[in-house]
Amino acid sequence: MKKKKVVLNNKQSQIADVWFRLRKNKTAMVGLFIIIIILFFALFADFIADYDTKVIEQNPVERLQGPSFKHIFGTDAYGRDLFARIVHGARYSLSFGVVCTIISLIGGGILGATSAFFGGKVDNIIMRILDAFMCIPAMLLSLSLVSALGPGLENIMIAISISSIPGFARVIRSVVLTVVREEYIEAARACGVSTTRTIILHVLPNAIGPIIVNATMNVAGLIMAAAGLSFIGMGIQPPSPEWGAMLSEAQIYMRLYPHLVFVPGLAIVITALSFNLLGDGLSEALDPRMKD
Amino acid sequence: MAKYVVKRLLLIIPIILLVIFIVFNILNITPGDPATIILGKDAPQEAIDQLNKELGMDKPVMQRYLKYVTDAAKLDFGTSYRSGKSVSEEILSKFPTTLKLAILSVIVSSLIGIPLGIVSAIRQYSVLDVTLTVSSLFLASVPGFWLGLMLILIFSLMLGLLPSNGIGSIKHYIMPVLTLGLPSAAFLARMTRTTMLETMRQDYIRTAKAKGASKSRIINKHALKNALMPVITMLGMSFAGLLGGTIVVELVFGMPGLGSTIITAIKMKDIPIVMGSTVFLSILFMIIMLIVDLIYAFIDPRIKAQLK
Numbered sequence: 001m002k003k004k005k006v007v008l009n010n011k012q013s014q015i016a017d018v019w020f021r022l023r024k025n026k027t028a029m030v031g032l033f034i035i036i037i038i039l040f041f042a043l044f045a046d047f048i049a050d051y052d053t054k055v056i057e058q059n060p061v062e063r064l065q066g067p068s069f070k071h072i073f074g075t076d077a078y079g080r081d082l083f084a085r086i087v088h089g090a091r092y093s094l095s096f097g098v099v100c101t102i103i104s105l106i107g108g109g110i111l112g113a114t115s116a117f118f119g120g121k122v123d124n125i126i127m128r129i130l131d132a133f134m135c136i137p138a139m140l141l142s143l144s145l146v147s148a149l150g151p152g153l154e155n156i157m158i159a160i161s162i163s164s165i166p167g168f169a170r171v172i173r174s175v176v177l178t179v180v181r182e183e184y185i186e187a188a189r190a191c192g193v194s195t196t197r198t199i200i201l202h203v204l205p206n207a208i209g210p211i212i213v214n215a216t217m218n219v220a221g222l223i224m225a226a227a228g229l230s231f232i233g234m235g236i237q238p239p240s241p242e243w244g245a246m247l248s249e250a251q252i253y254m255r256l257y258p259h260l261v262f263v264p265g266l267a268i269v270i271t272a273l274s275f276n277l278l279g280d281g282l283s284e285a286l287d288p289r290m291k292d
Numbered sequence: 293m294a295k296y297v298v299k300r301l302l303l304i305i306p307i308i309l310l311v312i313f314i315v316f317n318i319l320n321i322t323p324g325d326p327a328t329i330i331l332g333k334d335a336p337q338e339a340i341d342q343l344n345k346e347l348g349m350d351k352p353v354m355q356r357y358l359k360y361v362t363d364a365a366k367l368d369f370g371t372s373y374r375s376g377k378s379v380s381e382e383i384l385s386k387f388p389t390t391l392k393l394a395i396l397s398v399i400v401s402s403l404i405g406i407p408l409g410i411v412s413a414i415r416q417y418s419v420l421d422v423t424l425t426v427s428s429l430f431l432a433s434v435p436g437f438w439l440g441l442m443l444i445l446i447f448s449l450m451l452g453l454l455p456s457n458g459i460g461s462i463k464h465y466i467m468p469v470l471t472l473g474l475p476s477a478a479f480l481a482r483m484t485r486t487t488m489l490e491t492m493r494q495d496y497i498r499t500a501k502a503k504g505a506s507k508s509r510i511i512n513k514h515a516l517k518n519a520l521m522p523v524i525t526m527l528g529m530s531f532a533g534l535l536g537g538t539i540v541v542e543l544v545f546g547m548p549g550l551g552s553t554i555i556t557a558i559k560m561k562d563i564p565i566v567m568g569s570t571v572f573l574s575i576l577f578m579i580i581m582l583i584v585d586l587i588y589a590f591i592d593p594r595i596k597a598q599l600k
Binding site for chain 2: 128129131137138139145
């Protein structure tokens with residue numbers, strides 16, 4: 001049955017094939033499912049809990065409550081509902097993870113592909129500069145960038161994106177290099193297919209697999225990096241409901257109210273883990289050796 | 293071989309210059325001039341101007357960069373804006389704590405990670421193997437600061453076994469080392485497993501099997517040596533990564549190392565300290581990777597043959 005389906009959809013066969021193999025991978029599907037839930041929370045955060053009255057407004061009467069029916073995760077030191085803050089925090093984490101990955105994918109893609117296509121001197125210059133960037137520990141690079149650009153959502157996003165561009169450029173360069181050397185690319189060229197058409201129809205579909213896997217895993221890394229910056233106090237500032245910032249605020253109450261530290265951290269772990277599980281599953285599903 | 297070593301050493305110099313150039317320029321756009329940071333906003337304008345001139349701030353950026361590089365070659369990274377002490381003195385007094393933390397973590401992570409990786413590759417799809425795969429993905433998703441906080445919660449606040457702050461005794465290092473070492477061990481185990489599995493698929497392993505060699509002989513004599521070679525590179529990488537990772541861990545456990553110094557310096561706009569430490573750690577990273585490459589060239593007969 002299933003085999004027939006793959007053969008019939010000839011044009012979509014590659015995507016259908018990957019989806020079919022991914023669907024068999026239970027852990028990857030769990031990851032995907034959780035990501036969709038988090039995405040749902042992030043998109044409809046305003047309907048779940050009002051930002052001004054629930055997330056920001058202080059309510060001293062209800063401060064430092066444990067989990068209950070009214071507040072399933074309890075309340076923080078200012079009487080704000082922890083669940084509402086976690087839900088709104090998903091917006092920060094997802095945008096840091098996903099948007100910054102897309103930005104660095106574009107940046108790394110341009111640099112890596114240019115390097116691979118032109119080769120020679122251009123390749124050498126671009127790669128040496130990227131090498132230098134990669135020698136600076138990522139955390140330190142984004143810390144210096146934030147301190148230079150100043151705090152604020154856009155600046156933090158720029159800082160985090162820049163620190164992951166060199167890695168992407170390297171991966172994309174090596175993937176494009178291997179694909180360009182394949183015989184089917186030579187065949188396409190010999191048939192007189194234009195360069196743009198070759199790149200879009202023949203190079204990209206064959207190079208995209210490893211890039212998608214890397215991007216998915218990168219989302220997890222960036223979510224943790226962004227939370228780390230806020231935890232240090234160089235990222236999103238309280239009272240904004242960023243998970244790392246919430247952790248750093250809650251640290252002093254840890255002895256008596258451990259849920260304040262436990263819940264935001266768990267939110268980071270679950271989000272990062274889901275992306276890692278999906279990425280791991282994708283890397284297996286996209287591996288041509290796993291076919292049949 | 294000697295030629296190769298010299299070549300690699302010479303190649304590192306332009307990269308060091310480039311790294312300093314990048315860090316110098318990033319931190320140069322930090323708002324506020326040094327004299328205002330040192331003297332405060334309320335200081336008279338003449339005093340600020342004069343101090344800026346003394347610090348060479350009236351000269352063009354390139355000129356200041358060249359001066360910084362030539363000074364750095366003499367291990368002079370400038371003077372802290374806040375304490376007035378020399379930056380290299382500050383780095384050298386704080387670095388031992390960070391280095392100790394990183395070295396202990398590397399030892400712990402390789403003692404746990406490498407054997408686990410080998411065993412789970414030999415027994416692929418066993419319970420141990422599956423547990424390892426899942427737990428390494430889990431540990432890769434736990435941010436260091438949260439792992440640290442959870443350890444403090446369990447071992448200091450609930451059980452009262454370990455101190456949560458300071459560097460007084462070896463006990464103080466247990467939790468920071470675990471915080472850094474566990475995720476790194478998971479990474480190493482995963483990598484060791486992959487290389488070991490790949491080695492077991494090689495032709496020479498099949499030949500050994502065909503000759504009738506026992507399983508333990510195949511693993512000990514043929515597979516391990518080849519599988520562990522890429523692991524050396526990963527060890528180097530994870531050591532370098534740990535040096536960066538100490539920043540947050542030192543903050544969580546209140547350890548007076550280089551990492552917490554950098555964070556304080558960034559918050560207080562003490563640019564010379566930030567610049568000096570970043571350059572120092574980046575150069576250290578390069579040197580570690582260079583040493584790893586050289587060891588690799590030295591022990592891998594294939595590369596050795598190429599160099600001859």
